[in-house]
Amino acid sequence: MWNANPNSNLNEENLDPASFEEAFTEERFTFRCHLNGKAISTEIPPSRRLLDVIREDLALTGTKRSCEIGRCGACMVLLDGRPVNSCLAMAYQCSGSEITTIEGLSEDGTTSRSACLLEEGGFQCGYCTPGMVISVVALLDENPHPTQVEVEEALSGNICRCTGYGGILRAVNKAIGG
Amino acid sequence: MEVNLLTGRVRVLDQYHTVAAGQVVNPQGYLGQIEGGSSMAVGFTLSEDAVMSGGSYVTKNLDTYLVPTIADMNGSIQVQPIEDLPDHDTYGPRGIGEVGSVNLAPAVASAIFQAVGKRVTKLPIDPEWLQSTPFIPQKVVNIHVER
Numbered sequence: 001m002w003n004a005n006p007n008s009n010l011n012e013e014n015l016d017p018a019s020f021e022e023a024f025t026e027e028r029f030t031f032r033c034h035l036n037g038k039a040i041s042t043e044i045p046p047s048r049r050l051l052d053v054i055r056e057d058l059a060l061t062g063t064k065r066s067c068e069i070g071r072c073g074a075c076m077v078l079l080d081g082r083p084v085n086s087c088l089a090m091a092y093q094c095s096g097s098e099i100t101t102i103e104g105l106s107e108d109g110t111t112s113r114s115a116c117l118l119e120e121g122g123f124q125c126g127y128c129t130p131g132m133v134i135s136v137v138a139l140l141d142e143n144p145h146p147t148q149v150e151v152e153e154a155l156s157g158n159i160c161r162c163t164g165y166g167g168i169l170r171a172v173n174k175a176i177g178g
Numbered sequence: 179m180e181v182n183l184l185t186g187r188v189r190v191l192d193q194y195h196t197v198a199a200g201q202v203v204n205p206q207g208y209l210g211q212i213e214g215g216s217s218m219a220v221g222f223t224l225s226e227d228a229v230m231s232g233g234s235y236v237t238k239n240l241d242t243y244l245v246p247t248i249a250d251m252n253g254s255i256q257v258q259p260i261e262d263l264p265d266h267d268t269y270g271p272r273g274i275g276e277v278g279s280v281n282l283a284p285a286v287a288s289a290i291f292q293a294v295g296k297r298v299t300k301l302p303i304d305p306e307w308l309q310s311t312p313f314i315p316q317k318v319v320n321i322h323v324e325r
Contacts, residue, residue: 069241
């Protein structure tokens, strides 16, 4: 993407984000979706990622930006109930869909599942937590009684640096149990 | 610990940590720091390698810098605090932040030596060092060499 045109001065070294954006944003696109139960309509460049729409345009900063290549899961949101890395989803691809971010899981910000993470020490720095909660919710909505292997598979797209996953596994097991 | 001789991959199946840092103040934080430290250590022992060349990183992102996932950390972990301080210890209970990361690499290296008889001297442990030719191809090769 960066070097699509070798003669272009828009390469990685002299990239000024503003001019880069400008170069690709002659067109505007009306992005419509349901986000956390509310109808959203916003004018965005067609090249805008879902993550940037959520964090920058809509100021919902619970969804985290980290690796930006879909490896860490910090930016995970529910797209029609399925977990998706919002750093890899272009906003236009999500037109008309039902998007749920960490803020949309409950009114007061705690769900029984995120409460389990709190109680069992399922986070330390907390950066992976929004994505992790989204993954847990997606798993348990689809399969309320997953096996250990299914839990591992469902959460293997969410990298946690500091807990070592012990607290997270105990929290998920608690959520499954009660 | 388990070594797959075909792939050279090592899995940490069971960990026992004992930490002598005085009285435990926050049991959840204590467990979290030891477990979390052990996960960091599993990473830098087995998979995380930030390769540098000419002063800059060749390992650019999480495509090749492999932080352990939940599937890599599914072994059991026991944490045993030793809460009694020695008589001459006048400093009292102390912080245990990331203490779980200290001993795991030497323990894994030692366990590898016990399991397959190879001394590992560099981290992360390259799977290639632990690979051995499977029995049947080895036999075929030996027959061929002998003739």
